[in-house]
Amino acid sequence: xxxxxxxxxxxxxxxxxxxxxxxxxxxYDALPDVPPIADTVPGYEASGWQGIGAPAGTPNEILDxxxxxxxxxxxxxxxxxxxxxxxxxxYATSREEFAKVIAADTAKWAxxxxxxxxxxx
Numbered sequence: 001x002x003x004x005x006x007x008x009x010x011x012x013x014x015x016x017x018x019x020x021x022x023x024x025x026x027x028y029d030a031l032p033d034v035p036p037i038a039d040t041v042p043g044y045e046a047s048g049w050q051g052i053g054a055p056a057g058t059p060n061e062i063l064d065x066x067x068x069x070x071x072x073x074x075x076x077x078x079x080x081x082x083x084x085x086x087x088x089x090x091y092a093t094s095r096e097e098f099a100k101v102i103a104a105d106t107a108k109w110a111x112x113x114x115x116x117x118x119x120x121x
Contacts, residue, residue, distance in 0.1 A: 004048065005030055005087030023047065030087040049105075050088070051098055067095055 002023065009030060011017040021037040022028045025045040028036075037044045052070060054063060073079055074092040083090045093101075112118075 009085075009087035028087075029084050029089045049101065051102075063095065 005022070005028060008017055008019075012019055012031070019031055019034045021040070022031060022034050023037055023044070023046040025038055025047065026036055028034065052066070054066065071092040074090050080090055
């Protein structure tokens, strides 16, 4: 099965599940001994991510405050270590870089949807 690391890491650590590979392009911090599927299937990569957004039109001073506070939390080693333990490593980035991630993933998966002729039901 394919599952989110955050959902299955407890069972993996308890020895109830044995991961065969991760779908990220490189090894995953929480599972350093588990190879990426790309080691067997070159080019395979299907990563997920989560982020914090705000409604369009939110004033820049509010966005700057949120960005600063979020990245301050991500600079706390105890916080980031806990996220890794949960299988959810965090990456601090700029608002502009995060916008690029969203745009790139939207374009990537739009191609998959179009190629597979996936339709909403």
